[in-house]
Amino acid sequence: MINIRPLSFLLGLFLAVVAGLMLIPAGVSLYHAEGLAGEFFKSSMITFIAAMMAASTGFRSRLTLSTRDLYLFTTLTWVVVSLFAALPFTFYHHISYTDAFFETMSGITTTGSTVLSGLDDTAWSILIWRSLLQWLGGIGFIVMGVAIFPMLNVGGMRLFRTESSDWSDKWMPRTQLIGRSLVKVYLLLTVLCCLGYLAAGMTPFEAINHAMTTLSTGGYSTTDSSMTHFSSLAHWNGSLFMFLGGLPMLIFVQMMHMRSVRVWNDQQVKGYLAFVIAASLTLGWWLSREQQMEFFPALTLATFNLISVVTTTGFASTDYSAWGPAASIIFFFLMFVGACSGSTSGAIKIFRFQLAGAVLHKALRQQIHPSAQFPQRYNRRTISEDIVRSLVSFSMLFIATIVLLALFLVLVGVDPVSSLTGAVTAVTNVGPGLGEVIGPAGNFASLPDAAKWALSLGMLLGRLEIITVAVLLLPTFWRY
Amino acid sequence: MINIRPLSFLLGLFLAVVAGLMLIPAGVSLYHAEGLAGEFFKSSMITFIAAMMAASTGFRSRLTLSTRDLYLFTTLTWVVVSLFAALPFTFYHHISYTDAFFETMSGITTTGSTVLSGLDDTAWSILIWRSLLQWLGGIGFIVMGVAIFPMLNVGGMRLFRTESSDWSDKWMPRTQLIGRSLVKVYLLLTVLCCLGYLAAGMTPFEAINHAMTTLSTGGYSTTDSSMTHFSSLAHWNGSLFMFLGGLPMLIFVQMMHMRSVRVWNDQQVKGYLAFVIAASLTLGWWLSREQQMEFFPALTLATFNLISVVTTTGFASTDYSAWGPAASIIFFFLMFVGACSGSTSGAIKIFRFQLAGAVLHKALRQQIHPSAQFPQRYNRRTISEDIVRSLVSFSMLFIATIVLLALFLVLVGVDPVSSLTGAVTAVTNVGPGLGEVIGPAGNFASLPDAAKWALSLGMLLGRLEIITVAVLLLPTFWRY
Numbered sequence A, B: 001m002i003n004i005r006p007l008s009f010l011l012g013l014f015l016a017v018v019a020g021l022m023l024i025p026a027g028v029s030l031y032h033a034e035g036l037a038g039e040f041f042k043s044s045m046i047t048f049i050a051a052m053m054a055a056s057t058g059f060r061s062r063l064t065l066s067t068r069d070l071y072l073f074t075t076l077t078w079v080v081v082s083l084f085a086a087l088p089f090t091f092y093h094h095i096s097y098t099d100a101f102f103e104t105m106s107g108i109t110t111t112g113s114t115v116l117s118g119l120d121d122t123a124w125s126i127l128i129w130r131s132l133l134q135w136l137g138g139i140g141f142i143v144m145g146v147a148i149f150p151m152l153n154v155g156g157m158r159l160f161r162t163e164s165s166d167w168s169d170k171w172m173p174r175t176q177l178i179g180r181s182l183v184k185v186y187l188l189l190t191v192l193c194c195l196g197y198l199a200a201g202m203t204p205f206e207a208i209n210h211a212m213t214t215l216s217t218g219g220y221s222t223t224d225s226s227m228t229h230f231s232s233l234a235h236w237n238g239s240l241f242m243f244l245g246g247l248p249m250l251i252f253v254q255m256m257h258m259r260s261v262r263v264w265n266d267q268q269v270k271g272y273l274a275f276v277i278a279a280s281l282t283l284g285w286w287l288s289r290e291q292q293m294e295f296f297p298a299l300t301l302a303t304f305n306l307i308s309v310v311t312t313t314g315f316a317s318t319d320y321s322a323w324g325p326a327a328s329i330i331f332f333f334l335m336f337v338g339a340c341s342g343s344t345s346g347a348i349k350i351f352r353f354q355l356a357g358a359v360l361h362k363a364l365r366q367q368i369h370p371s372a373q374f375p376q377r378y379n380r381r382t383i384s385e386d387i388v389r390s391l392v393s394f395s396m397l398f399i400a401t402i403v404l405l406a407l408f409l410v411l412v413g414v415d416p417v418s419s420l421t422g423a424v425t426a427v428t429n430v431g432p433g434l435g436e437v438i439g440p441a442g443n444f445a446s447l448p449d450a451a452k453w454a455l456s457l458g459m460l461l462g463r464l465e466i467i468t469v470a471v472l473l474l475p476t477f478w479r480y
């Protein structure tokens, strides 16, 4: 049996938080005299009533969740929260509920694909609501990556099981402590990022919004021209904090608690750093040669755009499709990479490449020496068979999701390039695709409604590492 | 130590066979009075001298090969044979050695990408040489798939280990018997296919050539318009024999020897049949709706083009990019599918999808019931961990090869669509790509030389299931 009542209670709590947060843009609207405060109050009220109904259904039930409850709870929360968080957009002129839901799901999954244009003239309250959604989605995903995914072994993430991912009563106080520390670190980094942007010449409003969407690797901006609008210093500040957003946030917490930098001796972090440095330098060198630019400006652009894609942030700074035909293929492949587990970034992620590489290296040596024993370790842990199988499942589902989504898009009339890159950018949570329609300079408004719902589903699947949602489709999940 | 001398001896034997086969186009040229016989005699002579030198180096050595020798031998044979088999093309006007080697590698790997145009006016001897290369490559790959790959466990192919894939002295007579039976079945099917084409209105020369390139799932044609040139009956005959070419050839042999049709109760064969029927009907229905065609002509075209891509034959019949934008995405994904193991077809192949599906299904159930035991079987054999790991390695290498090849192509100046689909079509051994340059209506002549060499390597890697070549890159392979 699925425990409906505690699920309902928890859902109610989440919705109440969303209702509360809607008062922030309401405040902004009042302060800025935009006349949208009423819309936000209305949304907040509706959400709050729903929250009370859900919470009262499950009130006084015991808060014990089985593994199966967790799967259902995770998926349900993201969907229901998005359904309500979309309300403020629908009250904004010209926006259908489809568009509002797409924008919300894109925000909360930190994907950052947008259907809005004319951002420079959009009400501040709407802009801050978009940024807030990304910032909250980001921390939500970090907490899932630390506390839920390792326990469920989603896509081989049992590798990252620590005491903080134990879900028993005994560890509850410790889990809460770590949760609070994660939020503190995330908040601190956001403030630092904001100060950096201020120093780089952004207005306070721009700095606050971009700090929230940088740390969460979300990529929403307050201007249609995205980061192109800002200085070179702002680019480097963005590069730095997107990079930090791609790190396993738990390591900052461990460093604080253990007062030691030894925790940074982590295979995934080292691989991520090495990849970003090597790829940025290569891309910068190639760009300076290809476009006859000086090396430093080329490196600035290359690093920013590379980190933006690899961390799945998706900020655009100059339309890289203007860098020649090679760039489109390079950036297409880079979309799949992703940063570290337990960060805000999506896509495949560095540790899975490292795991697959280790499995490959062992398998090739085994081809030559069939009976030899090759031990296999990752970060001093054995790569067990269930981790390998979980990795295979993740990769399969990841590719199958993209293929099916792309086929669906092309069949409802989206052009081939937008279909393929749109499917990829949704499932990897990067944000912009390639091509004229949904490329870095375009937006998703012109797509048919069916495509927008399918892409929303793709973003959710990508954010929840697909497996979390896929198990819900098994008949055995519902059987007893 | 690598056993150079027996390798050299065997290579000599293979080259001698190639030298002998060059006399067939020489005969065609004499009969047809094309004046190219001398060129073929010259090529044959050069190849024969090389063959004698190689064979004499290894003469009287013991013919025992270790696993490592087999890896080296397999790769070496295909490369060296291609180097010599390319000679007749170089003697033909306007063709550089790069183009000749590309055409040969494309032929012998049964890829069927071509740099030649004006096929309708090309000398018969050249056309028959291309078809022969594909026909020989096809049977060569079948024998590898039965006798070598299962023993080496290339990409999970240990699943298909039978007595015929044992490489010990004891089984040698039996292996030879099965080898001869395979050749007989292949020859018989080719003759039947040829008769079918004759009945469908082809000239004898067209029928012979197309029969050879149909059974081998190679896809070379004697006319620039490929199969568009021929009747609807020829399409159905082609569909049937491409489908048969995609079956595990060993099952025909087992059926003959065991006088039983029970051998067809095979999970891979059933999956392949089900997929082809379901996909053809769907595509036919979609095409008739999309293009306002009658159902039967639409089904004819859909079935032919689907089987052509899925079996990695790559015959073109009507440029399917004219079927609207959705078709390009559908055919792009279909390129990856492939038919059965132990057939002449390339790409990923049905059994790997079935294996991955089984692993996925188990892993998802394991997510819900972490401690339950789920046994896993494929064709009544257990899916062991080394098979899963071999599958992971294959998939990784397959994708990595395509990505690196596509990046290389775009960096040497090929356009993005040709780069991506060219890399896919080479590694999957399909033949034509998508887009204006290398699409079903185009050819590869205009690509830069570097791209042609890289694509040749891609075809070879695809044909040898990548792993066979990849182990040669390990330092430990050469160490002792």
Ligand SMILES: [K+]
Binding pocket: A110, A111, A112, A217, A218, A219, A312, A313, A314, A429, A430, A431
């Ligand atoms: K993003």
Ligand SMILES: [K+]
Binding pocket: B110, B111, B112, B217, B218, B219, B312, B313, B314, B429, B430, B431
């Ligand atoms: K082919």
